[in-house]
């Protein structure tokens with residue numbers, strides 16, 4: 052029994068032949084494909100026989116992922132774009148629509164996080180920057196791709212976070228706000244699109260470059276990017292709309308029954324961190 056995985060992992064697709072049956076010969080767009088969970092998901096989809104369209108800013112990193120997919124016998128196309136730049140979003144969407152008029156799935160994994168007090172983040176425009184990458188950029192891309200999504204009867208998988216579902220945590224205002232906002236937006240928008248299904252995957256901590264700067268996370272249990280990718284592909288093999296670790300429901304219920312207690316506990320943690328920082 053793998054206790055770390057049993058405690059942390061959401062339900063997942065760990066069966067390559069099953070994934071193959073679902074995606075072989077199909078076209079899947081993966082945003083955030085140059086690193087972490089997006090790169091791991093792209094490689095699993097490539098191994099399963101999908102044509103994988105790789106989107107992120109760093110061309111060289113995307114080329115490396117494409118080379119890994121091709122070395123394993125798969126097919127990948129690199130589509131560099133910055134999702135926080137509206138002109139680049141429209142340009143890459145136009146290219147996608149002309150080269151791939153039917154998309155069978157989109158894995159929306161591009162994102163960034165900042166752990167900083169909201170007040171300190173105001174001068175650095177944390178909220179605007181995170182909203183652009185985690186919410187408005189991915190939303191604009193999907194809106195522009197609607198004809199291809201409808202024509203491919205696409206499954207859109209939102210790589211979300213357990214933190215988008217529990218009470219607001221100090222120092223995570225911009226991240227939690229942008230992740231929770233996009234999640235709700237996607238569920239509402241996809242319900243208007245014909246034949247399109249949106250699924251949210253609420254991941255716990257995953258060991259990737261995104262969390263590396265947060266020292267406190269180094270000692271916490273985490274999934275690997277490959278384990279997270281197996282949860283991300285689950286909505287492609289089964290008609291689920293929510294994928295989450297078993298304990299997330301309990302946390303949500305606790306937030307409903309005793310929201311004050313959870314908020315007090317988080318305030319206490321924040322006050323302790325501020326005291327420790329003052330002593331250093």
Ligand SMILES: NC(=O)c1ccc[n+]([C@@H]2O[C@H](COP(=O)([O-])OP(=O)(O)OC[C@H]3O[C@@H](n4cnc5c(N)ncnc54)[C@H](OP(=O)(O)O)[C@@H]3O)[C@@H](O)[C@H]2O)c1
Pocket residue numbers: 082083084085086087088089106107108109110112132133134135159160161162163164184210211212213230253254255256257258259260261262
């Ligand atoms: N790691 C965790 O513990 C965790 C937990 C729950 C949910 N998540 C979610 O998982 C997703 C992937 O995160 P990760 O942990 O795999 O982080 P990561 O390794 O830092 O990957 C982030 C990806 O997003 C891309 N990206 C960032 N800004 C972009 C922009 N402006 N335009 C286009 N692409 C951009 C990055 O590529 P470029 O730099 O090349 O643009 C990279 O491919 C995120 O949405 C995150 O919120 C992560």
